[in-house]
Amino acid sequence: MNLRSILFDNWGIKLVSLIFSLTLWFYVTSKGKTEITLTAPLELRNIPQGMTVVGDVTGFVDVRVQGQERLLRDIMIGKKVNGILDLSMTKAGENVVRISPDDIRRPSGVAVSYISPSMIKVKLERLMRRTYKLKPFLHGAPAPGYRIANITVAPPKITVEGPASAMTAFVKLQTTPIDIQGAKENVTVEPKIDYQGQPVKLLEENISVRISIERVK
DSSP, rough: HHHHHHHHHHHHHHHHOOOOOOOOHHHHHHHHHEEEEEEEEEEOOOOOOTTTEOOOOOOOEEEEEEEHHHHHHHHHHHOEEEEEOOOOTSSEEEEEEEOGGGGEOTTTOOOOEEEEEEEEEEEEEEEEEEEEOOBEESSOOOTTEEEEEEEEEESSSSSEEEHHHHHHHOOEEEEEEEEEEOOSSSSEEEOOOOOOOOOOEEOOSSOOEEEEEEOOO
């Protein structure tokens, strides 16, 4: 049997079969397709070196996705959708960053049809560092007949890092109250720090304050 015979013999039946097959394929692939709206967490990435995000930035976006019922059911159970906000092109000051369907991570076979908000405001400031001596803030007094002989802070100098506006307002480095009321022996603590409500952090670890207590002679 030659190729011409294969192609053109009973061509009407073959054409009907092809149309039927295509119709069946479209039916199967579209069956069970649905759409849902969910809230996806938003992750900030590629913050420029030496910069930090300040102020409030939305942590979630509403996303409408389309796909097979099975895939969307898995999404609802496993929460496999999240947004990525790329800050690599941002600069100091106010920025408006667009988030597109390509920035939404989701399983293969799931399409994004809607994002809200699609424009995210982000403010960046330059990071600053300063070095301080930590001042222990003591609460109370040793027991009668005892006194403070010495206070030792380790390390003696501590580096603080934060956005420029916060570092300008940060005037001193002090602990929260350290209770020595009625103490008769040495007190050593890993102190909590009074950050004065500023979004700054310490670069040193294992900070300790030792208050030496001695009997009055």
